[in-house]
Amino acid sequence: MSRSRTRTGALAAGLAALAVLAVFDGPSAGAVRVRAEAATAARAPAPQRPLPAAEFNVRDYGAKGDGSTNDTPAIQRAVNAANSAGGGTVRLPGGGSTYESKNTLHMKSDVTLQVDKGATLSGNGADDYDPPEPNEWDDYQDYGHSHFHNAMIHGDRLSNIAFVGEGVIDGDGALITGNPESGEADKIISLTRCKGLRLGDGLTLREGGHFAALVNGCDDVVSDRLTIDTAMDRDGWNVINTTDVTVTGAHLDANDDALAFKSDYALGAKLPNGRVRVSDSYLSAGCCNALMFGSETCGDFTDYRFERIRIEGSDKSGLGMVSMDGSRISDVHYKDITMTGVRSPIMQKIGNRKRCGNNPGVGSISDITYTNVKATGSTPSFSPTLWGESGQSRIKDVTFTNVDLTVPGGNGTMSTDVPSNKSTDYNPKSIGTRPGYGWYIRRADDVTFIDSEVRFASDDGRPAVVANDSTGIRFSTFTAQRGSASPADLVFQQTRGYCVRDSANTGGGVLRVGQSGSSEDCG
Template sequence: MKRTCTLLGLVVAVVIGLFWSSSAHAAPSAAAPSARTTVTPAVSVFDVRSYGATGDGSTDDSPAVNKAITAANSAGGGIVEFPSGNYKSKHTIHMKSNVTLQLDAGSTVLGSSADTYDAAEPNPYDAYQDYGHSHFHDAMIYGDGLTNIGFTGSGTIDGAGNLITGNPGSGQADKIISLTHCKNLTLSGITLRRGGHFGALINGCDHVTSDHLTIDTASDRDGWNVISTTNATITNAHIAANDDALVFKSDYALGAKLPNGHVTVTGSTLSAQCCNALMFGSETCGDFTDYQFQGITITGASKSGLGMVTMDGANISDVHYRDITMTGVHSPIMQKIGTRKRCGNSPGTGHISGITYDNISATGVSPSFTPTIWGESGGNHITDETFTNVNITVPGGSSAISTSVPSNNATDYNPSSIGTRPAYGWYIHNADNLRFSGSGVKFASNDDRPAVIANTGSDLVFDHFTVQRGSASAYDLGFQSVTGYCVTGSVTTTGSAPRVNSSSSTQHCPTPSTRYEAEDAAYSAGSTVDANHLNYSGSGFVNTDNAAGAYVEFTVNSAAAGSYPVTLRYANGTTTDRPADVIVNGTTVAAAHSFAGTGSWDAWADATLTVPLQAGANTIRVAATTANGDANLDYLDGPA
């Protein structure tokens, strides 16, 4: 669908202008210095020095900062500016709505050892999560229930080694930024350094935007905890943490299970010295859905590079990883369903489903944890996942061990909670409908364990999967009590066929197909090949003109005449169906076939139908029947 970005941007600009113009030029009180304005007359700027801040690095400037914030808020909104200088903050800074803290180049807000920060507030729900997650007032900067707030510029907020990494005592702070129930938050350009337990902790927030944020907590603990938050866009972040770098959680600190999702993270670099680089959990009360991670570099993680656990009853679905490179990770990919159930309202056992990994490269280091997909029994298997062009190199170096199911601590979320996996490349337990395509595993040092072992599950496909064989390994891929496994087109690194061991398992391979990318097809005038959404196959997708009759036409080859299933992958980010005629060799075989909404333009769905094909080349045209045009079309899967 064609988007009118220019018009939308103009509307947004007008709305923002109206908001700021209504709050500009408020008269200061008699006791307060005047606000000075920037070149843009619609936005008032409140210089903290005008309210008593010295910027000399030793005087307590937090009272002056709080006065400037109050003045900006009372004026209806504005920018609180920190010119170049070092601003000591011995007390908690209290954010207020419609205020942006702007840290100019050369400005630093410094934490203090004076033990005069706000005390941690009581929380009747603090039994459901760790102390640091349960209390919010004990921070350098705190706010609750705020709207339209921001932290921008190019300066730094530095705890200066004075924030607490454990449970703070009276007057101590354990986080730089602490926000609850916020809406319309911008966190861009600045650097957060030495944050204690957290560089930034937000909980219960909606509509968060972050660009070029730097967090350096490598000498402390967590980088950014994004908890119970919806509608977030994070671009170009650089987070180097000791504990978790960028982590998505949902706890019970606010007294309810809250939703999470509609999050995009792109173009970012992450590292975690002791723990997880990009993580879901461990606090997982509310459900998570619609996460897009793309163009991310991970340079170290002593636990998981890409970690995902549901320990407290949450359902995690519709999560997509694309174009990610990992080095120095001890556990490249780990998923686990656990049964800790540390959440209010009697949580059950969670689910993980609908996860995709595309174009992932990982190099592991010792001590190594085998990439793992670990579901729970019964109805809590991990389901419906794809791994496309996922290539992992592990350290290796193990001799063959027992291939029985390793031990598991179901209330522990760490990679080490599962015993040594009997496979070096992938260990899969209690999982259904997983497909590995064009992927592979290998080791740096000879490993005599099988490359893959799958235990208990169904419909597991390894299509053009490459494995490295240990010099004394008994087999390459093992299936234990798996209903419907398939190994097709796969080889070892030396080109031989992989050896399969299938104890108490059955083999079933889906009908082979050929993929026809939409960008290689013919399409109507006005259509374009785009790549501005996530999770497409190939180099892009076709976005047709908004017109009835707009089309994409594939040329599909068939070895023999007959009826064949074909699958069209599409995205429709609207709530309106975009029906299209499916026309084969000039004859309409499906009139006004439904292409219903998929929830967003980044979410793709399959439309499958059976069509008659002749031997040789066939044309399959998808032609819009309404003025909305076709849905975005990614590819067609047809007969092999």
């Protein structure tokens, strides 16, 4: 490094120290600031943390940005310098520069990695990434969830970190979508047990292998204007065992799950999840789920708000929610959601896979609302479904208000018997063809439909709704399209306290109700 660059580095370090003294008052003030911002994130959309004052240009540390030189060592030196100085922004300048990353970059606390517009941090198939670490709990989740070191960028137990800029971090075909061999990576960003993360501000993650971003055991996560393009790979962003999350303006195109909230046992404990806000975002999932809870569901989930979200395409669930491993999911609310081309627009299921440590029981789903939701489905078999288990694991307190669904239809008349179910499988296909074209409800209590509607694209011989072994299933100003050969519009089987008020078919006629072992209660 030249003498002038040495002086520049020293000056930057000095400025960083002064900035730290100016911003923080006392050794614990950083933690106080993080806690305060976490509280703010629960109330307001996308609060922004100021960038650290000191800048560390990676070219001053030897990075070439020529698309062939391995720039990881130079970028690592800049990250280390920023951390040693008390914090700073590590900047990758643009101008069409490509910074090859042939090794794992180890993120440090109080560092912002800024990829400028016109800059790309690119993966490389040199098989020189960190090997996966041993994990004594890897039997409880898939391989990709169990190992974190084998990534383009890894960090553990960090605080106050950020990945921002209008540039691109690109796996560039080097990341693995299956189980990687030693030296191979399967993630772009892999973070565990972090406190205070900002991700976005125009940043794009592309070709992420198994995961473009995976965070586990973190708290205080803020994301605004993040773009993920893993439509040819697998998952977009997995948010696991994480609390205090605010996501705004995301654009996530994935092949597997686009945005998934999960809770696994990879960190050797059953951990909490919640206080999450996601708004004004676009999601697409090729083979799988667009906006998903699970399937890894060890710890409990509570306090989630999803608003103004557009979903285009998913071959499993548009809005999916499963409790497979003992978690209790509650206080989740969807509002102003539009979906097109989703195979199963809305899916709730409780299963008994129990893939979690400490002998988990069977979980539950309760206090869920859907308001102003419009969707078109793409297969007649996977009707919107609520499927609970027995005992304390039934689905409870679900309300649909102004939820309008158009499903494909096209089935003939079929038996209304309970379809087959594989209780250890979370996929919509784990339940056989539903006997209702619009909604199938089983082992659910206090489910209410208000000002809602279900139609089909092609004539269907099934009832619009079938409810089985449930209580308190209520319809108010509900509209259902009538199939020419359907035996009834609404069918209640062993359902106590159903009620149908002010409801009609699309032609204005009274809905036909079939009931077996059920009782009406509109009192």
